[in-house]
Amino acid sequence: MKGTMPTMKDVAQEAGVALGTVSKVFNGLPVGERYRVKVEAAAKKLGYQVNQYARGLRAGKTFTVALIVPGLDHPFFAALAQHTCTALAQRGHRMLVYVTASRPDIEQSCINMVRQNKVDGIIGLTYNPLELDESVPFVSIDRVLGPNIPCVAADNFGGGRAAAEKLIELGCRRLAFFRTGSASPSETDRRGDGFEAVCQRQGIPCHSIRLQDGDGMNAFKEFIHEHMSGGRSEIDGIFCSTDLLAWRIQHLLAEEGLRVPEDVQIIGFDGVRRFGGESLYCSTIVQPIQRMAETSVDLLLSKDRSNIPALVCLPVSYAPGGTTKE
């Protein structure tokens, strides 16, 4: 046997089964359990390695899923990629990664490349309008892309509502919501919607401000200066669309001599942790990143595609992280 690679025929002979049975086992098709055991034992004994390429061509499957994300350097995307990779591996699939820097041209070219690569599906966290066809199953994170593309997101509206309720419960009476990021519509817009809905219902004044990507932090400083009265901030509670923004705002408030959480309380959104698993950056609404990854993978690999939901919102939770009075 040395020097020649064993073939499927060799495995069939060793296992004492028909060649078609071996083929079924290697292609993941249904076959009696005792046949499967025999074939796998024979394959192991002979050192037979399934050629995934030939297998892919025969079965029309590649057991490969592409993940398209803006980058891996932000801890939210890194955690999403980590959990997606693990969920796919548990289901016998491998993960290709494409990074886009949120640029529309790179996002579209990734989609085009992935199509050529004949993957079994795509999980995408994208920011721009895309040309998609339905040849490859697609699950979108945080953005509704079209009628046949399920979207998986955190319960952003519920998270925004929880943030407002928590700040009010902790004594805040003049609130502000700040957001950054893409102007194109996204499920993450619901964070502000939920926050504002509670403020309105409870009659709590609330500013809602979108900070531009470039000079957003200067605009924030101006806002704070305009809302100072007798050396004190009129705003006593701030909700931020992300933990990164909450972290930046926390530092700017310190520069202005305002104490967090004594003078101003802050709640962010994401729930990312230092070094991936240490402390939170701020009090925050925690996204269920692992469940989002697993749900995306399950929807993508689902065999029955007749009953796929358009949008799945997964529950969030509040966690104190030092920027609130708990």
Next chain:
Amino acid sequence: MKGTMPTMKDVAQEAGVALGTVSKVFNGLPVGERYRVKVEAAAKKLGYQVNQYARGLRAGKTFTVALIVPGLDHPFFAALAQHTCTALAQRGHRMLVYVTASRPDIEQSCINMVRQNKVDGIIGLTYNPLELDESVPFVSIDRVLGPNIPCVAADNFGGGRAAAEKLIELGCRRLAFFRTGSASPSETDRRGDGFEAVCQRQGIPCHSIRLQDGDGMNAFKEFIHEHMSGGRSEIDGIFCSTDLLAWRIQHLLAEEGLRVPEDVQIIGFDGVRRFGGESLYCSTIVQPIQRMAETSVDLLLSKDRSNIPALVCLPVSYAPGGTTKE
């Protein structure tokens, strides 16, 4: 044309070239520039999509590289994966990711899976002894695995030396080096070696301590208690094998009422930043993560494998991050 997928033959006819020329272009083989342009224009016009699977079978190439890392949730690994993905994309390759949690069984099973998947190469950051064959090119990060497996690392020895020189330059006279992590040998061990070499040469006393993964932080606290004298720390400079350890030690010193950097100065190793691109966690020796990724990719895809180095060490740099007197 609608309804049927165009074939290579259609592309050849449209371009007015031989079928073999089209095949060469799609398989990345040398062909005259004007032929290449013609073929690509025809392929684009017809909407021809290269079937990567068929292409892979024909050329014996998959244009796919596997990256094996402990996880994506630590910012060093996340940055490494990000830069590796970009470097591969720039060279026409795509990246599969496997995460191992540093477990020996998962590391070995990833290697076995990757072999079956017929990738063009593997870039691995692994911690345990592995069974490898030479059927698939392999580049190892931070660990020398064998004679025909090039290893890419930061200049760990030089970084350790730079940390000692910087602490001494900033006035420290009683130093300590702390490390955590795997006990199996790695290029990262050179960090301590370089640090100790400078201390010895300059006659500066230096403790060198390996903290166990579980109760390491308690062992650190005991060490600090043993080296207090009249409410002050005898140790005035600490070098840590990672930024994470430096960050933890900084917090433990604060709990003990010691001020950083006034009483104790700390230098870490890695150079990772909050949220991937914000401030450093501590004063640190910065690893050239992007260059490490690019060098690994270049070594892996190098056509001439007769002159591959065993170990490539890339230059590091010191960056102040608040835990030293600059």
